[in-house]
Amino acid sequence: MSKAQESFSLQFLGAAKTVTGSKTLLRAFGKKILVDCGLFQGPREIRQLNWHKFEGAEQIDAVILTHAHIDHSGYLPKLSKEGFDGPIYCSSATYDLCKIMLLDSAHLQEEDAKYANKTRHSSHRPALPLYETKDAHRALNLFKTIEKNKWQEIFPNISVRLLRSGHILGSTFVQIMLKNAKKNTIITFSGDIGNGRQNVIKDPVSLVETDYLVMEGTYGDRSQSKEDPKEILTKLIHKIYKNKGVLIVPAFAVGRTQEILYLLRKLETEKKIPEIPVYLDSPMAIEATEIYLRHMEDLKLDLNEDGFMEPLSSHAYYPTQYVEESKNLCKKDGPMIVISASGMLTGGRVLHHLKTRLPKEENIVLFVGWQAEETKGRLLLHGIPKIHIHHEEIEVKAQIASIDSLSAHGDTEDIIRWIQGIEKKPRLIFLNHGEQAALNTLQYRLQKEVQMQVVVPSMNEEFRIEE
Numbered sequence: 001m002s003k004a005q006e007s008f009s010l011q012f013l014g015a016a017k018t019v020t021g022s023k024t025l026l027r028a029f030g031k032k033i034l035v036d037c038g039l040f041q042g043p044r045e046i047r048q049l050n051w052h053k054f055e056g057a058e059q060i061d062a063v064i065l066t067h068a069h070i071d072h073s074g075y076l077p078k079l080s081k082e083g084f085d086g087p088i089y090c091s092s093a094t095y096d097l098c099k100i101m102l103l104d105s106a107h108l109q110e111e112d113a114k115y116a117n118k119t120r121h122s123s124h125r126p127a128l129p130l131y132e133t134k135d136a137h138r139a140l141n142l143f144k145t146i147e148k149n150k151w152q153e154i155f156p157n158i159s160v161r162l163l164r165s166g167h168i169l170g171s172t173f174v175q176i177m178l179k180n181a182k183k184n185t186i187i188t189f190s191g192d193i194g195n196g197r198q199n200v201i202k203d204p205v206s207l208v209e210t211d212y213l214v215m216e217g218t219y220g221d222r223s224q225s226k227e228d229p230k231e232i233l234t235k236l237i238h239k240i241y242k243n244k245g246v247l248i249v250p251a252f253a254v255g256r257t258q259e260i261l262y263l264l265r266k267l268e269t270e271k272k273i274p275e276i277p278v279y280l281d282s283p284m285a286i287e288a289t290e291i292y293l294r295h296m297e298d299l300k301l302d303l304n305e306d307g308f309m310e311p312l313s314s315h316a317y318y319p320t321q322y323v324e325e326s327k328n329l330c331k332k333d334g335p336m337i338v339i340s341a342s343g344m345l346t347g348g349r350v351l352h353h354l355k356t357r358l359p360k361e362e363n364i365v366l367f368v369g370w371q372a373e374e375t376k377g378r379l380l381l382h383g384i385p386k387i388h389i390h391h392e393e394i395e396v397k398a399q400i401a402s403i404d405s406l407s408a409h410g411d412t413e414d415i416i417r418w419i420q421g422i423e424k425k426p427r428l429i430f431l432n433h434g435e436q437a438a439l440n441t442l443q444y445r446l447q448k449e450v451q452m453q454v455v456v457p458s459m460n461e462e463f464r465i466e467e
């Protein structure tokens with residue numbers, strides 16, 4: 001086949017009409033390139049997809065990651081276990097975050113299998129983990145970092161460029177340029193798009209041109225709350241200070257935790273809140289925060305009056321590494337703030353804190369992120385009077401509060417504005433990474449308001465890309 005007749009294709013192997021398991025396969029010039037390699041998460045029937053064999057893993061030539069979140073990177077150890085041994089390209093901050101996140105994910109898979117064997121909750125005997133720590137290490141050895149904002153040739157006629165997407169540290173849009181005889185074709189993968197309202201991470205850049213766009217639509221049918229998180233935090237902190245209570249913040253280790261740490265520092269510096277001890281009780285969040293500080297180029301932290309960057313920690317800040325220290329925290333009197341994982345109360349140290357603090361009305365639990373259905377987080381937000389934690393019934397007397405404006409995703413308006421900002425608009429937009437209703441609404445608005453051609457691919461659907 002001559003170069004001029006070369007045709008390319010895109011196949012959607014995950015995150016089609018759903019929000020997890022992002023995997024898009026590009027076939028071009030005889031190469032197979034997978035953009036993102038995410039784990040399916042959430043309901044059992046979705047998670048079940050992780051167990052299917054990835055046909056032809058050894059034939060994938062390269063993986064390119066938009067960012068480190070597990071729904072975009074967490075399948076890599078499985079892909080490598082099934083024979084993939086090509087390069088994995090990403091930004092250097094994404095690599096640093098993947099080092100902790102993939103090992104943590106492997107550890108959770110091993111724990112799940114152990115638990116299933118103990119409780120005999122598995123159809124396989126013995127239950128095996130989806131992948132193990134050694135698989136995560138093998139995948140991590142394949143990583144190759146790429147400098148942002150520069151085209152880099154990864155195969156003959158195929159170049160890649162990473163541009164800041166403002167979602168989490170290191171997150172990027174992935175652009176792939178296919179060089180044909182007549183012209184170049186650019187395909188852009190948005191990954192998750194930031195909303196430009198984050199305090200710690202720099203805003204997404206606008207695109208100059210793209211021929212095709214594979215875009216997320218998680219918030220495709222919603223407007224996010226624009227309430228000021230600082231006002232809510234100020235009120236709650238004054239309350240626990242007065243009542244000597246404890247403010248528990250269940251938070252995701254990467255992203256939300258650093259936003260909260262930033263806001264606490266800011267409020268203290270502005271003398272809007274008293275300086276009270278803040279415990280960061282999550283080894284992964286502690287490590288992630290250190291990684292954030294090693295990548296200042298991605299951050300927009302304020303300079304203080306001496307010209308130094310404000311640190312990503314409050315004045316009385318105590319990272320809590322060890323389980324013993326964590327348990328001792330439960331015995332301490334307030335006022336104090338404990339930031340701990342997991343964000344949706346699906347496990348982790350935060351459960352010990354809740355067990356001790358929920359039954360007392362001077363305490364407050366503050367949710368700062370989306371709580372999925374059937375999680376303890378969702379139940380508490382809905383005002384459940386008693387909750388089961390570690391097989392114990394716990395009375396809920398503490399105040400339950402939430403801040404809804406700390407999302408790391410753009411909403412409908414943000415996404416439409418971002419598309420309007422592209423100088424040379426894409427010929428075709430593929431919408432993935434979103435519930436069907438959100439994607440359909442976004443498709444309608446992009447067609448009507450920005451006159452774009454938009455398709456919503458189904459799982460495994462393949463599209464031919466014209467040059």
Ligand SMILES: [Zn+2]
Pocket residue numbers: 067069167192
């Ligand atoms: Zn993400």
